[in-house]
Amino acid sequence: MTLAGLFDSHGGVIRVALARVRGSSPRNEGTEMFVAPEALHGTIGGGQLEHRAIETARAMLHDGELARHTDVPLGPEIGQCCGGRVELSLTRMRGSDKRAALERAEMEAAALPHVYVMGAGHVGRAIATMLQHLPVRCIVVDPRAAEVALCTVAVETRVSAIPELDIATAPPGSAFIVLTHDHGLDFLLTSAALERGDAAYVGMIGSATKRVKLRNWMRKHHDATCFERLTCPIGAGGSRDKRPGLIAAFVVAEIMAELTRDAAANGAAQAGHALARGHHHDQEGATAR
Structure with missing residues (x-):
């Protein structure tokens, strides 16, 4: 409720x-x-x-x-x-x-961070299914209306003929997951997200070979100095299993780790300060006794 x-x-x-x-x-x-x-x-x-x-x-x-x-x-x-x-x-x-x-x-x-799922295929929809329950604003973007219609979970969906505009107009600190039906479009959207310079996370589905191809493509067509901020393959640290639901689970964990990194660090610092204050009070009490 x-x-x-x-x-x-x-x-x-x-x-x-x-x-x-x-x-x-x-x-x-x-x-x-x-x-x-x-x-x-x-x-x-x-x-x-x-x-x-x-x-x-x-x-x-x-x-x-x-x-x-x-x-x-x-x-x-x-x-x-x-x-x-x-x-x-x-x-x-x-x-x-x-x-x-x-x-x-x-x-x-x-104030919720925006997470753009660029592609409404099987993996994109699986990622959206998980993100709907998390403290983010999830936006699924795809030029294919039929695929977007298959995404029926509680997230925002957009049928976009020029999805790079959705990347260009996203707020600072957004996360971008690129997994469209076309490698050329993947390269275009991933480079657009990287060149923003303010994304919290940029990930592209694919293999190590696809990563190398993107780097070479960016060297020819775009600024490749930002390439090292790319995560590709996405979710690779968790499992080699390629079922959409499992890929989605590891990708979502990867994204949320990045989006909450500062909050986790601040929480740890606050806990440390609280422990230090408690230790100081204990020492004062022991001195007084």
Whole structure:
């Protein structure tokens, strides 16, 4: 259920937010979930932490309680072994709170990275099927209307006579996966994506031989200095199995690793700072004793 759908169908909703995170936790500080009597939207990480938060939120709705703040150790006390500690803020939402939550959701959706699947064949459709569930905006582009019509999952589709224009007008930081029905078109689109200079990922389906041919083609027709940023073959680090679904799984993992690299590094840095603060406080406590 969408967040707007949850708010439309339920008057009473509790917002559950991770107000503070110390140490290891399944989700980061600021993560929120919305709980209604018989529905919910979002997740704070699953497990006993989330199960108990949902129970508490629904008890609050039943009892008319407006707000509660809890401090939960993520250890054997609740049947989890993360080892950290989180503070939960549970608040019954007013109309203004719901409007603010919808605005945040819209801003998050607008900030999602764009992933362009250039080709709606078997592998392209398999990739789109997986990307529909991930925090990206997936756009499947192909000049063949019949192939595009076969892509029926919850992603954006475009029948484009000049697909290089879709690459040219994509926002900075986009990812491009090139797997069309024509090697010449693959070369044209891949070089266009590489020459942008701001793509988070550029991948082309094919073999090592096809990669060499593209490099030679770019040397003749385009700027080849950006060639080393190309991933080709795509998904090659996972398996030699060439079934579309398996190729798609490894390609999607490859793309998401690139798109979330900075976020993962920032999360690790924040965790390190939190551990350092905890160690410093422990030393202060030992000194005081």
